[in-house]
Amino acid sequence: MINKVINNVQEALEGVEDGMTFMLGGFGLCGIPENSIAELVRRKVKNLTCISNNAGVDDFGLGLLLHQRQIKKMISSYVGENDEFERQMLSGELEVELIPQGTLAERCRAAGAGIPAFFTPAGYGTEVAEGKETREFDGKMYVLEKAFKPDFAFVKAWKGDTAGNLIFKGTARNFNPMMAMAGKITVAEVEELVPAGELDPNQIHVPGIFVQRIFEGKDYEKRIEQRTVRPKN
Amino acid sequence: MINKVINNVQEALEGVEDGMTFMLGGFGLCGIPENSIAELVRRKVKNLTCISNNAGVDDFGLGLLLHQRQIKKMISSYVGENDEFERQMLSGELEVELIPQGTLAERCRAAGAGIPAFFTPAGYGTEVAEGKETREFDGKMYVLEKAFKPDFAFVKAWKGDTAGNLIFKGTARNFNPMMAMAGKITVAEVEELVPAGELDPNQIHVPGIFVQRIFEGKDYEKRIEQRTVRPKN
Amino acid sequence: MALDKIGIAKRIAQELHDGWYVNLGIGIPTLVANYVPEGMQVEFQSENGILGMGPFPFDGEEDADLINAGKQTVTLLDGASLFDSAMSFAMIRGQHVQLTVLGAMEVAENGDIANWKIPGKMVKGMGGAMDLVASAENIIVAMMHTNKRGESKILKKCSLPLTGVGCVKKIVTNLAVLEVVPEGFKLIERAPGVSVEEIQNATEGTLIVEGEIPEMKID
Amino acid sequence: MALDKIGIAKRIAQELHDGWYVNLGIGIPTLVANYVPEGMQVEFQSENGILGMGPFPFDGEEDADLINAGKQTVTLLDGASLFDSAMSFAMIRGQHVQLTVLGAMEVAENGDIANWKIPGKMVKGMGGAMDLVASAENIIVAMMHTNKRGESKILKKCSLPLTGVGCVKKIVTNLAVLEVVPEGFKLIERAPGVSVEEIQNATEGTLIVEGEIPEMKID
Numbered sequence: 001m002i003n004k005v006i007n008n009v010q011e012a013l014e015g016v017e018d019g020m021t022f023m024l025g026g027f028g029l030c031g032i033p034e035n036s037i038a039e040l041v042r043r044k045v046k047n048l049t050c051i052s053n054n055a056g057v058d059d060f061g062l063g064l065l066l067h068q069r070q071i072k073k074m075i076s077s078y079v080g081e082n083d084e085f086e087r088q089m090l091s092g093e094l095e096v097e098l099i100p101q102g103t104l105a106e107r108c109r110a111a112g113a114g115i116p117a118f119f120t121p122a123g124y125g126t127e128v129a130e131g132k133e134t135r136e137f138d139g140k141m142y143v144l145e146k147a148f149k150p151d152f153a154f155v156k157a158w159k160g161d162t163a164g165n166l167i168f169k170g171t172a173r174n175f176n177p178m179m180a181m182a183g184k185i186t187v188a189e190v191e192e193l194v195p196a197g198e199l200d201p202n203q204i205h206v207p208g209i210f211v212q213r214i215f216e217g218k219d220y221e222k223r224i225e226q227r228t229v230r231p232k233n
Numbered sequence: 234m235i236n237k238v239i240n241n242v243q244e245a246l247e248g249v250e251d252g253m254t255f256m257l258g259g260f261g262l263c264g265i266p267e268n269s270i271a272e273l274v275r276r277k278v279k280n281l282t283c284i285s286n287n288a289g290v291d292d293f294g295l296g297l298l299l300h301q302r303q304i305k306k307m308i309s310s311y312v313g314e315n316d317e318f319e320r321q322m323l324s325g326e327l328e329v330e331l332i333p334q335g336t337l338a339e340r341c342r343a344a345g346a347g348i349p350a351f352f353t354p355a356g357y358g359t360e361v362a363e364g365k366e367t368r369e370f371d372g373k374m375y376v377l378e379k380a381f382k383p384d385f386a387f388v389k390a391w392k393g394d395t396a397g398n399l400i401f402k403g404t405a406r407n408f409n410p411m412m413a414m415a416g417k418i419t420v421a422e423v424e425e426l427v428p429a430g431e432l433d434p435n436q437i438h439v440p441g442i443f444v445q446r447i448f449e450g451k452d453y454e455k456r457i458e459q460r461t462v463r464p465k466n
Numbered sequence: 467m468a469l470d471k472i473g474i475a476k477r478i479a480q481e482l483h484d485g486w487y488v489n490l491g492i493g494i495p496t497l498v499a500n501y502v503p504e505g506m507q508v509e510f511q512s513e514n515g516i517l518g519m520g521p522f523p524f525d526g527e528e529d530a531d532l533i534n535a536g537k538q539t540v541t542l543l544d545g546a547s548l549f550d551s552a553m554s555f556a557m558i559r560g561q562h563v564q565l566t567v568l569g570a571m572e573v574a575e576n577g578d579i580a581n582w583k584i585p586g587k588m589v590k591g592m593g594g595a596m597d598l599v600a601s602a603e604n605i606i607v608a609m610m611h612t613n614k615r616g617e618s619k620i621l622k623k624c625s626l627p628l629t630g631v632g633c634v635k636k637i638v639t640n641l642a643v644l645e646v647v648p649e650g651f652k653l654i655e656r657a658p659g660v661s662v663e664e665i666q667n668a669t670e671g672t673l674i675v676e677g678e679i680p681e682m683k684i685d
Numbered sequence: 686m687a688l689d690k691i692g693i694a695k696r697i698a699q700e701l702h703d704g705w706y707v708n709l710g711i712g713i714p715t716l717v718a719n720y721v722p723e724g725m726q727v728e729f730q731s732e733n734g735i736l737g738m739g740p741f742p743f744d745g746e747e748d749a750d751l752i753n754a755g756k757q758t759v760t761l762l763d764g765a766s767l768f769d770s771a772m773s774f775a776m777i778r779g780q781h782v783q784l785t786v787l788g789a790m791e792v793a794e795n796g797d798i799a800n801w802k803i804p805g806k807m808v809k810g811m812g813g814a815m816d817l818v819a820s821a822e823n824i825i826v827a828m829m830h831t832n833k834r835g836e837s838k839i840l841k842k843c844s845l846p847l848t849g850v851g852c853v854k855k856i857v858t859n860l861a862v863l864e865v866v867p868e869g870f871k872l873i874e875r876a877p878g879v880s881v882e883e884i885q886n887a888t889e890g891t892l893i894v895e896g897e898i899p900e901m902k903i904d
Contacts, residue, residue: 028514030533077594078590086588089588100600101551101593101597102558104551109552111779112775113339115778117375118351119350124600125631126596126627161764163764171533172531173550175551181775195763201766204767209730222530225533226536229522232524234544260754260756260770261752262749310812313809329808335813336815336816344560355819359846360846394545396509396518401769406734407733414562430544441509458752459756459758461741462742
């Protein structure tokens with residue numbers, strides 16, 4: 001097997017530079033690459049374009065990069081719950097491109113799957129379709145959407161092996177698999193890194209071919225945005 | 234949970250009619266819906282269009298339908314190893330459309346994913362691209378390919394639950410997942426049917442939403458086409 | 467008396483069908499899950515990657531790795547499945563989800579819906595709404611009939627940027643159940659004690675009233 | 686002396702790079718797996734859904750549910766993964782597989798390849814070949830320099846229906862290693878004991894011979 005193990009997050013992020021385009025997995029704060037984000041903050045790379053479904057909260061996730069004004073442009077489907085984001089966006093410091101969530105997911109998969117463009121009905125007749133080719137198939141209208149081209153993808157998995165294979169847990173999967181497919185260099189941080197052969201080959205969510213660098217992350221906070229519970233009786 | 238269990242293969246195939254378009258999972262004879270094929274043979278439905286990566290062998294798999302001349306048209310990527318197929322094709326009795334294997338897989342997925350068309354580089358400059366739109370993206374040429382529209386999809390999984398969730402084993406997965414996604418009615422036969430809740434939700438290959446009917450198949454022959462082994466020493 | 471949010475959710479629950487997969491938006495739609503008719507098999511999809519979503523977890527059993535599209539901690543029912551976002555929207559775009567219930571700022575009589583953007587205000591994004599409305603075979607809008615300023619949200623034409631065109635089939639508000647038909651909004655039911663005149667006054671779009679309009683039955 | 690199939694496979698194995706994912710076609714290409722240089726990390730992809738394919742199983746341990754693209758029973762190495770056909774071709778189309786080795790009936794000096802169809806004969810289909818050649822960044826064609834009738838398969842222009850256009854970069858035959866360059870086929874190496882003249886005579890396309898042409902080193 002091809003060994004993808006990197007010693008630590010510092011090595012894993014070697015080559016990140018100002019002005020690059022990154023994909024970052026996660027939905028809300030669920031399944032985000034916490035270690036990689038912390039290292040991006042430490043490195044202070046700036047003028048970044050970040051493709052991520054959400055933009056974190058003020059003091060966690062991508063909010064940490066926003067706070068240091070490292071992000072030039074966000075490409076997301078939903079960016080609520082973030083005051084600093086709002087301030088930067090309204091002041092024009094931050095460029096924001098909003099994309100329907102399914103289109104975002106499919107543009108990531110397309111990037112990884114060598115499909116330069118595809119038709120989707122999402123956004124037809126709305127400002128999302130402005131300037132884009134539209135076409136009718138079987139009486140319904142569709143919009144032509146294109147694959148992304150990120151320099152790096154940062155993803156977070158539950159378990160991974162030395163060959164780069166990844167397994168996710170719960171809804172922490174979300175955008176991570178297709179972003180892993182899309183990255184020119186994909187950096188995967190995992191909660192538990194195991195030797196090749198320990199994971200069931202039938203149950204791999206992301207085959208190691210898509211992962212260039214893997215490391216075991218630490219100190220996962222896994223913050224919950226909306227703790228909703230029922231009383232135990 | 235929505236219960237998808239059907240008592241037997243006879244009930245599972247209710248509604249199949251002459252002239253319909255079917256998808257049938259499998260690669261070679263690996264992972265083919267043996268029980269559904271047997272029932273199609275018994276029902277003698279004819280003038281079928283069958284979308285399947287291969288066409289079986291003379292006395293197994295889709296070869297059984299060919300033998301009874303139930304198939305009007307085959308849509309496949311590779312149809313070797315089948316004398317009756319060859320005879321019918323060369324005599325003009327059987328219409329054959331050959332499609333690159335990756336395009337076949339993606340046209341199945343597209344059908345299930347509500348994507349009417351996508352661009353792929355496969356087949357550009359060859360007769361496969363004749364009459365199709367081609368377009369350049371970033372200096373490379375691509376062909377526009379369209380989603381299939383099958384009436385039924387017949388797939389075979391290793392384990393399934395009453396909610397229609399499917400898990401595959403080994404390379405018996407192949408085309409089954411995306412065909413399951415594509416079927417207007419998807420019939421899944423499984424080696425082992427278990428109650429909802431027994432399969433790990435993290436490890437479902439095909440979520441039950443794509444499966445309309447599920448049943449536990451029997452008498453799986455699982456024929457091997459090319460038995461290649463090393464001597465034990 | 468006009469319905470409250472729970473009343474709207476209860477009325478929408480009556481629109482569920484056995485065997486349907488349903489995506490519920492944030493807000494009133496989420497409440498619909500609490501009123502599924504006894505014995506009916508319905509599965510809830512959450513677009514961040516769940517089929518077979520269950521109720522909130524018991525206090526202390528919440529899992530940061532298991533949330534719904536509203537980022538709330540949830541549970542799974544037996545037979546649930548988890549998947550990635552591309553698969554989730556394959557289900558939605560591919561019309562495998564039979565019903566989408568979502569809120570709106572405006573609905574127009576041609577079925578247009580606006581629910582994601584108010585020019586000049588902070589825009590949070592459309593999330594999965596554009597994919598949902600562009601693909602769902604059945605869309606029910608759950609909302610108040612009028613906005614906070616008392617202006618109708620049921621319009622001849624949407625004034626806000628659209629989320630989807632010609633897609634809304636049915637609307638359940640605090641005042642009425644409406645169907646979107648070629649001629650306009652067809653009044654199907656009135657909230658208990660609410661008159662046709664009150665509904666007419668709260669509706670800017672073309673309201674079609676044919677015969678006696680029954681009251682909703684909500685328990 | 687011209688190489689046999691094993692010789693061709695051994696020579697192609699010298700083209701492997703550490704860390705490469707490789708797809709081997711049916712026939713001679715399959716043999717390449719047996720000659721991976723010691724200590725080199727290479728993973729073999731089989732387009733029916735395997736990464737990390739191992740050797741044939743021991744007699745009696747074969748599994749009908751575990752075959753390669755040639756429908757042969759195989760095994761998995763530690764760290765292997767299994768996936769569906771859409772995912773498999775996502776890898777191929779998305780250029781995650783670094784090298785494709787496949788056979789051909791004809792190769793033209795512009796890099797065109799024909800390997801799937803002979804008009805008038807039974808056509809078995811292109812399988813995954815068109816996806817592979819359209820996407821691979823490195824394609825090595827493994828074949829005999831001439832066909833059974835002694836005619837060159839290394840041509841100015843393909844006469845058979847194409848599998849892909851302008852995609853072949855390198856050819857390893859029983860006689861030579863050739864690189865496809867803008868001007869034609871550049872002769873890189875000769876099979877042991879085979880002269881440049883023999884290669885020239887067996888090559889219909891433009892052969893470019895610059896300086897001394899070394900012999901292949903095959904052990």
